[in-house]
Amino acid sequence: xxxxxxxxxxxxxxxxxxxVSRRFRLVAAAGAAALALSxxxxxxxxxxxxxxxxxxxxxxxxxxxxAVAQSVDSxxxxxxxxxxxxxxxxxxxxxxxxxxxxxxxxxxxxATSWKSSPDKLTWTYTIRSDSTWSDGEQATAEDAAWTFNTxxxxxxxxxxxxxxxxxxxxxxxxxxxxxxxxxKKPQATMTALDVPIVPKHVWEKVDDFSKFNNDKDFPxxxxxxxxxxxxxxDSYVRLKANKDFWRGAPKFDELVFRYYKDQDAAVxxxxxxxxxxxxxxxxLTPAQAASLKGEQNIHVNDAPGRRFxxxxxxxxxxxxxxxxxxDGHPSLLDQRVRNALFKAVDRKAIIDKVFQGHAVEGxxxxxxxxxxxxxxxxxxxxxxxxxxxxxxxxxxxxxxKNADGRRxxxxxxxxxxxxxxxxxxxxxxxxxQYLQEWWGELGIGVTLNCLDNVTDPWLAGEYDLAFDxxxxxxxxxxxxxxxxxxxxxxxxxxxxATDNFICDKRYDDLYARQLAEYAPDxxxxxxxxxxxxxxxxGYMNVMAYPNAVEAYRTDQxxxxxxxxxxxxxxxxxxxxxxxxxxxxxxxGDSSDDSSSTGVVVGIVAGVVVLAGVGAFLAMRRRATAxxxx
Numbered sequence: 048x049x050x051x052x053x054x055x056x057x058x059x060x061x062x063x064x065x066x067v068s069r070r071f072r073l074v075a076a077a078g079a080a081a082l083a084l085s086x087x088x089x090x091x092x093x094x095x096x097x098x099x100x101x102x103x104x105x106x107x108x109x110x111x112x113x114a115v116a117q118s119v120d121s122x123x124x125x126x127x128x129x130x131x132x133x134x135x136x137x138x139x140x141x142x143x144x145x146x147x148x149x150x151x152x153x154x155x156x157x158a159t160s161w162k163s164s165p166d167k168l169t170w171t172y173t174i175r176s177d178s179t180w181s182d183g184e185q186a187t188a189e190d191a192a193w194t195f196n197t198x199x200x201x202x203x204x205x206x207x208x209x210x211x212x213x214x215x216x217x218x219x220x221x222x223x224x225x226x227x228x229x230x231k232k233p234q235a236t237m238t239a240l241d242v243p244i245v246p247k248h249v250w251e252k253v254d255d256f257s258k259f260n261n262d263k264d265f266p267x268x269x270x271x272x273x274x275x276x277x278x279x280x281d282s283y284v285r286l287k288a289n290k291d292f293w294r295g296a297p298k299f300d301e302l303v304f305r306y307y308k309d310q311d312a313a314v315x316x317x318x319x320x321x322x323x324x325x326x327x328x329x330x331l332t333p334a335q336a337a338s339l340k341g342e343q344n345i346h347v348n349d350a351p352g353r354r355f356x357x358x359x360x361x362x363x364x365x366x367x368x369x370x371x372x373x374d375g376h377p378s379l380l381d382q383r384v385r386n387a388l389f390k391a392v393d394r395k396a397i398i399d400k401v402f403q404g405h406a407v408e409g410x411x412x413x414x415x416x417x418x419x420x421x422x423x424x425x426x427x428x429x430x431x432x433x434x435x436x437x438x439x440x441x442x443x444x445x446x447x448k449n450a451d452g453r454r455x456x457x458x459x460x461x462x463x464x465x466x467x468x469x470x471x472x473x474x475x476x477x478x479x480q481y482l483q484e485w486w487g488e489l490g491i492g493v494t495l496n497c498l499d500n501v502t503d504p505w506l507a508g509e510y511d512l513a514f515d516x517x518x519x520x521x522x523x524x525x526x527x528x529x530x531x532x533x534x535x536x537x538x539x540x541x542x543x544a545t546d547n548f549i550c551d552k553r554y555d556d557l558y559a560r561q562l563a564e565y566a567p568d569x570x571x572x573x574x575x576x577x578x579x580x581x582x583x584x585g586y587m588n589v590m591a592y593p594n595a596v597e598a599y600r601t602d603q604x605x606x607x608x609x610x611x612x613x614x615x616x617x618x619x620x621x622x623x624x625x626x627x628x629x630x631x632x633x634x635g636d637s638s639d640d641s642s643s644t645g646v647v648v649g650i651v652a653g654v655v656v657l658a659g660v661g662a663f664l665a666m667r668r669r670a671t672a673x674x675x676x
Contacts, residue, residue, distance in 0.1 A: 116328030203257030364508025373508020463492030
């Protein structure tokens with residue numbers, strides 16, 4: 048849902064990027080704190096890298112074009128939850144803190160330092176004085192205070208990230224460089240507040256935050272490494288480098304996210320040099336990755352991802368006011384039925400035959416990349432693949448077979464489940480066909496409902512099961528919060544932050560306890576209990592943790608930062624490191640090793656001493672919203 052996002056299938060596509068004419072070369076230097084780059088690439092903590100110039104003296108504009116298979120849900124940081132949208136907001140707005148690309152530890156963002164009171168109820172942040180909005184005005188603590196206060200008082204503004212401020216009692220800015228947040232009770236996410244800070248002087252003019260999409264007036268005022276300059280729905284998003292960014296300007300002059308509904312067409316565009324990078328939807332298929340490996344001037348990045356890939360079951364969608372919504376099949380309200388279905392899902396076959404080894408078999412809600420929170424069910428708890436036992440479980444639940452061998456519900460009608468899937472994701476379709484086979488042997492029908500836009504039926508509760516996936520962040524709070532009762536929509540007519548309409552008191556109690564727990568080990572234990580509870584409820588079945596499989600042209604991109612640096616993703620990072628650090632290459636000279644080998648170089652960050660209890664919180668939440676994908 049980064050994030051967040053319920054990965055939807057609308058997409059957009061921009062103008063064509065062209066080969067660049069500037070030359071850069073990476074030069075490694077010994078040292079424990081940093082990696083020096085002759086092209087002027089700074090470390091994430093070192094501001095103001097030197098500006099490189101074209102070798103031939105011609106100052107041509109360099110454009111980095113990224114092919115994506117997802118559309119923007121909103122350009123408002125108060126509403127957006129999809130991975131593409133939240134990634135754009137990380138590029139255009141600063142957050143209070145950021146995450147080091149080397150190992151995810153917390154580093155300064157808009158805030159240079161922070162400390163808590165002894166009772167952990169008051170947090171004071173020092174806001175940097177060298178960050179300016181792209182219209183020239185100073186970014187101050189007042190902007191941050193206004194952002195949080197608006198989310199606290201306006202339900203529309205709290206749509207995407209309201210869980211972060213639900214425990215806030217008061218937020219003030221006593222002066223331009225001091226932000227003070229008072230809490231109702233301790234909150235462990237105070238160095239992981241993944242909320243884009245917006246300019247008060249622009250956003251205070253908005254009348255209705257629930258409807259304002261921030262997509263009419265360009266350029267959009269921001270203070271991140273890029274400025275959003277143009278957008279065409281289902282076509283493209285265009286950004287230009289912010290030359291005044293406090294950490295230093297990006298090396299590419301422009302960054303374009305170009306939408307491709309057909310992922311094979313996106314791969315073809317990469318081959319032709321029409322795009323610089325392909326992220327997939329959200330990853331390349333094994334066949335696409337295999338076809339690109341070994342091709343001249345193309346590098347395939349295949350690393351452990353931050354996503355999970357799951358089947359979500361409609362739990363009986365309802366709003367906070369108790370009104371039911373949607374038309375989920377009533378048989379799925381029985382936990383025995385849900386567990387039986389999942390015992391008939393062969394996760395190993397999914398890894399071997401669909402992902403072809405580019406994924407890890409699923410278990411808990413948090414991917415193994417985040418080892419502190421990774422959980423596996425105990426042997427007696429695990430829903431192992433056992434179709435015969437699954438059939439017996441359905442018998443015990445009262446779903447008997449009729450004379451035609453079809454399972455029937457309590458109404459006597461044969462059961463056929465509608466499975467919501469993303470038309471742009473080949474994995475959904477492939478696994479959907481397996482479900483038709485596996486569940487068909489149980490006597491249950493499956494209809495795949497593959498749509499470009501899964502959001503509308505999902506939010507209306509008009510599905511039985513759905514393919515689901517979120518990018519999880521170092522701090523798991525957000526991706527856990529979307530399954531609380533508080534995340535439900537207020538009424539069926541409104542939109543909540545819920546992923547799948549789950550509302551369980553025991554889960555909510557555990558959520559509240561982990562949020563208030565500062566001790567890392569104790570908090571991790573509570574998070575694992577939450578994962579165990581989700582697993583037992585059976586509304587979410589995590590089938591796989593897909594790798595980040597993506598590709599880029601080394602004759603357009605000389606180097607780019609992965610996160611984490613040793614083996615991580617490029618697209619959808621917990622920060623702006625990849626696109627901010629990307630170094631243009633000279634496509635006209637294949638003899639330059641930096642532009643032909645395609646080696647991904649990680650940035651070695653310096654050490655930051657965090658103030659107060661913030662030191663232990665080397666973590667973060669979505670997601671996003673995926674970050675929902």
